[in-house]
């Protein structure tokens with residue numbers, strides 16, 4: 409897949425405060441790239457620089473071959489970015505906002521369809537200032553998609569949404585990606601990143617710690633997997649510890665608890681099968697993206 413966004417050595421400071429120290433990343437056509445990191449890591453500064461809304465002190469950004477600052481109009485036409493709260497006039501009605509914004513673009517999406525798919529049709533005549541946090545959020549997503557963009561930048565996509573609305577929004581985003589739109593998604597939610605993102609850039613203190621698939625991050629963090637089971641016939645610890653995938657074996661009553669690398673489950677079940685032992689009450693504890701995040705950034709998720 410060819411890159412649609414390339415960021416090289418981005419640096420931005422506010423006075424003494426370095427917001428983005430040195431960020432380089434590539435976004436491939438059609439993917440959902442997640443940007444994950446603690447508060448103040450520089451995520452918003454990075455994506456707003458990509459959209460041409462901030463001017464970096466150093467570094468290069470190319471968006472579909474355009475420079476976001478020099479070729480502002482070309483980039484604005486092709487990149488939809490979610491507005492932050494409070495950036496719309498309080499008295500503007502939902503339908504008015506969508507109609508107004510659609511007029512800015514040469515090939516806008518059908519705003520009524522968008523309003524409907526984001527569950528805002530009942531609020532068409534409601535003023536922005538009277539919307540709930542979740543409704544404002546959904547309107548901001550609709551506005552990011554109104555110009556039929558090739559790239560959508562979604563910052564804190566589902567913050568403030570209830571669990572059902574969050575799931576509906578994920579389904580919507582998957583639908584947008586299925587139409588070939590490339591998506592850059594800033595998120596704090598591990599579940600969201602794991603579910604939606606093809607790759608995740610972990611950003612901490614203005615730098616990219618790593619970029620990988622959700623599964624790749626878990627692997628990189630070298631988090632141990634744990635399985636437990638009750639063997640149908642006795643098995644010696646040494647038989648298990650002789651496997652290179654196994655790091656330790658402990659017992660709790662008749663349960664055997666085995667720690668090991670990411671292949672420990674396959675290795676142990678194959679060994680048991682060879683010995684005609686059935687693993688009863690088998691349970692696997694998968695390392696989560698959250699574990700990987702903590703391990704790789706040293707931060708607890710916000």
Ligand SMILES: Nc1ncnc2c1ncn2[C@@H]1O[C@H](COP(=O)(O)OP(=O)(O)OP(=O)(O)O)[C@@H](O)[C@H]1O
Pocket residue numbers: 422425426427428445446447448449450451452453454
């Ligand atoms: N316009 C600004 N003026 C001054 N400082 C700013 C400005 N925007 C961001 N910063 C500072 O730059 C740093 C990075 O901010 P940024 O919003 O990019 O981080 P973030 O990773 O998006 O954080 P969050 O998850 O809290 O939104 C922070 O220390 C922030 O206070």
